[in-house]
Amino acid sequence: MSKQSKRREALVYHAKPTPGKIKVVPTKKYASQRDLALAYSPGVAEPCLEIKKDVNNVYKYTAKGNLVAVISNGTAVLGLGNIGPEASKPVMEGKGLLFKIFADIDVFDIEVDTEDVDAFIETVKNIAPTFGGINLEDIKAPEAFEIEKRLKEELDIPVMHDDQHGTAIISSAALLNALEIAEKDIKTVKVVVSGAGSAAMACVNLYVALGVKPENITMFDSEGVLHKDRTDLLDSQIKYATTIKYNSLAEAMVNSDVFLGLSVGNLVSQDMLKTMAKNPIVFAMANPDPEISYELAIDTRDDIIMATGRSDHPNQVNNVLGFPFIFRGALDVRATKINEEMKMAAVKALAKLAKESVPEQVNIAYNETRLTFGKDYIIPKPFDPRLIAEVPPAVAKAAMDSGVAKEPIVDWDKYRDSLLERLGSDNKIVRLLLNRARTNPKRVVYAEADHIDVLKAAQIVHDEGIAIPILLGRKEQIEKLKEEIEFFADVPIIDPKSDEQVEQKNKYAQVYWEQRKRRGVTLLEAQKLMRERNYFAAMMVNEGDADALISGYSRSYPQVVKPMLELIGLAPGSTRIATTNVMMTERGPMFLSDTSININPSAKDLIKIAQMTSGVVKMFGMTPVMAMTSYSNFGSSKDQTATKVREAVSYLHRRHPDLLVDGELQTDFALNSKMLQDIFPFSKLSGHKVNTLIFPNLESANITYKLLKELNKAESIGPIMMGLRKPVHILQLDASVDEIVNMTAIAVIDAQHKGKQS
Structure with a gap:
């Protein structure tokens, strides 16, 4: 994306549909x-x-x-x-x-x-x-x-200047863990600091509180080393002024154990890095360009432990790990201040959290098999859902122990539960999706790229590194629209109706004909079908020329599904396809199935839909807690619509006892845990927060998800296609740009997942 285009996008984001990013909402009737x-x-x-x-x-x-x-x-x-x-x-x-x-x-x-x-x-x-x-x-x-x-x-x-203390708190947690991995004693390490502004001063002050000796710290500002002979130093800087007149940063770094950079990019060379002591710890936090690039640093020293301020490298020192949770803990005990004890408690809570087993949700978000404490994981990830349940209690307890809490917490378990409940209003799942897609972007073919919203979405996923787009449609129209939206990247454009790609179309036609020749399809018909975008796009995925497919923006669902079933086919072990929608609700993400395919599924179909949905929920790093919904509760109706749900639940209980699923249940009982506990305490769902609803028919599922979307303005991701052999996802008619971007991320993750299975 060009600089001008990025500028325009940023301005539109802040101006539309309502100026600004926050608003006041009533909390009472x-x-x-x-x-x-x-x-x-x-x-x-x-x-x-x-x-x-x-x-x-x-x-x-x-x-x-x-x-x-x-x-x-x-x-x-x-x-x-x-x-x-x-x-x-x-x-x-x-x-x-x-x-x-x-x-x-x-x-x-x-x-x-x-x-x-x-x-x-x-x-x-x-x-x-x-x-x-x-x-x-x-x-x-x-x-x-x-x-x-x-x-x-x-x-x-409580008062805190986050620019001073945020980086200090996060980097201090990283320092504690890095020193442990490097097997270095905090009391003897030599620390060199590039930068002497508010953030750097807060860092060294906290490092000293942790045990670093002030005499082992050498600081530089734009004028050179902080030396005792200088007359321009601030009071806060004087205590770190040295008696040694280093002529350069390079000279000071010889045999140093820790380098802290809060200055300017590309200041540290490979030669400087080579002079550092064994197992050097380098926190290069200038943004957007670190004092030495991550790639250059790890190429230079294989024993280095490195952190930066960037999200595209391990060990990101990100203030968002600190300030929200520190204030949360301070507010919850009505602290009169944020003192050193509270900041230190946050440091130790973050350091401790990095050593604990990482939830699968975090592994999935960062496309890791298993994140474990080590050189590339010394501080928690910003998307870690445990942060809110670990850091605020530590801060709150420190406030109580240091005598600045006016409302002490008595029931800590209840407090942690209340903190986890607050996560429901934060729809982190979209950020998790996009972040996971970026870790291993795949080739996604857009079958309707000559529509401006589809092309805008393709531009975003290209610029954000979410996917590698392949554009299908009228080439002249796509190029015109690309110019209009300043999408200047060189990405493949294919028009199946043109006389170009004849060889590719003939190859696809031959393969398709071989598959369908005994079902009444002639070679000529196969060749004609390859001029149709959805057939051509599906064959691209089938033949490995693309990893995933997005279609459906301008055509009805059945029209798009038909060629996918003909060409892509069912995944091994699947007997049918279905869809689920993820709704971003105030209580957190909710999976609703089946929203687009099966009109009146049988009990056997509902079993399969529940099993496939369970797999999708797990793919998001969540444990499925599924309610099989109906208009009745646990046998209160003998009608066929209710009994098929009951039969499906009975089968799942017998064959999959580890699956948290129950029904048939009315939706309010499924979602209101107190009602469920009071009236049906025997339910497998009692004491659990339901995150998945399996509906008895298409009508109820489709109406529910669209009602939530329009009345509650709940963001929707989907319909997510389940049961196909290849990653194919079909949009709802006239999907928004954001919806297309999110569906692209789903398609990429689906391709990542299926790639691991093959």
């Missing part, structure tokens, strides 16, 4: 006059009076306890510098979005129009009663140090 009278006058007076009696009641009656202010004056925004408060707002909104999706914390972003330290502090103090915590962001040094220090002293709510 507001439909009736009674609701409004309680929400505002006269009902609102009662909580006001209760808060007047005891100011701590503000946490009981308002949103303060889950509300963080992300505050900046725009003086040090990303790599953009001092761009001002208004220009910093998109970044602050973005930080708010991360708080919400990773830890379910609400955010108001506040942009303050002053560079005066006293005025900024006074502003924050004046608005602090609104918030349960303050996240300072993108404020330039040295002012940032004083602002944070004074606000922590003068406010009774």
